Amino acid sequence: MKKRVGLLSLVIGLAILGACGKSGDTETVKEVLPLNVELTVAEQAEVGETVKMEALVTYGDENVEDADKVVYEVWEEGKKDDSVMIDSVNEKNGLYTAETSFDHDGLFHIQVHVDARQLHTMPVKEVTIGEGAEHHDDHAEHEHGRTEGFSLHFMKPENAVIEEETELVSHVQIDGQPLENANVRYEVWSDVTGEKHIWIDTEETVAGEYAAAYTFSEIGTYSVKIHVKNDDGLHEHEELTFEVK
Structure with a gap:
């Protein structure tokens, strides 16, 4: 009799824990809307x-x-x-x-x-x-060659200082939606670095946002060309400049 009661208590306890677990899982799931x-x-x-x-x-x-x-x-x-x-x-x-x-x-x-x-x-x-x-x-040839719906925004560093890490961030979209799982690289150069071009790989921190950190050792105006590729054959780039003080 004691064995049956003990077994019954165990079954009830596991059922309660299972119900609690499901309830908790439901509460933590949050729908991501556009x-x-x-x-x-x-x-x-x-x-x-x-x-x-x-x-x-x-x-x-x-x-x-x-x-x-x-x-x-x-x-x-x-x-x-x-x-x-x-x-x-x-x-x-x-x-x-x-x-x-x-x-x-x-x-x-x-x-x-x-x-x-x-x-x-x-x-x-x-x-x-x-x-x-x-x-x-x-110029028209370049513009019309761009992938339809493609959009790129490079957040120019406002306080880039030598010998300190500078964060380089780009947002990439296609048809108004984040472009995920792309290969985004920064090609950086400046008169102070001569003919040397620096290639910096990025990581996708959130959907469509690609970031990297780099420490510059020379003061000057730098050019950056953002290269964007993906497995669907997309290959876009955009060139901008920013200051390092």
């Missing part, structure tokens, strides 16, 4: 005209009113290295706005960088100002 950004910009405007930029940020069905960062980046075609960053105004209900204007004809790119819910996204739109850009066959 971070969506609807960027609205006029396709065409005149020189000197105010161009309004609007980004509606949503996470699932929720309007995100507390995004960690919403910043607009604006540059003229072929001059990404001279881009300008413009802070947004939180209009509530998930809407973040900013304004800009242009002092000459050309084709310009407007990209919004959004950090929220531990995710990052960065849709981009084009706006033609006045008569638009003059046609350059070599």
Whole structure:
């Protein structure tokens, strides 16, 4: 009789533990929803005209009113290295706005960088100002050769100092979604290093974010070319500069 009672108690105890384990597992599972950004910009405007930029940020069905960062980046075609960053105004209900204007004809790119819910996204739109850009066959060939929907943002180091580790971070997306499992490498060079090019491998820290740390030993202006490849045949690159003090 005692053996039967003991066995019954053991079975009940295991059942309770199993139920608790399942309940705990259920509570720790958290669904990861997509971070969506609807960027609205006029396709065409005149020189000197105010161009309004609007980004509606949503996470699932929720309007995100507390995004960690919403910043607009604006540059003229072929001059990404001279881009300008413009802070947004939180209009509530998930809407973040900013304004800009242009002092000459050309084709310009407007990209919004959004950090929220531990995710990052960065849709981009084009706006033609006045008569638009003059046609350059070599530049057009490069632009049209880019993979459709591909977007890359290199976070320029703002406080790079010699003899200290500098973090180099890029966000890569395709069709507005993080590009995962890519091979991303930084090719770095400068006048102070002569003809030597430094190759730095990255690690994917979160989906679509590729980071590496490097210690520079010389003060100067450095060029970095970000190379992006994956197993599907994608091969893109973008070149920028940054300062090391």
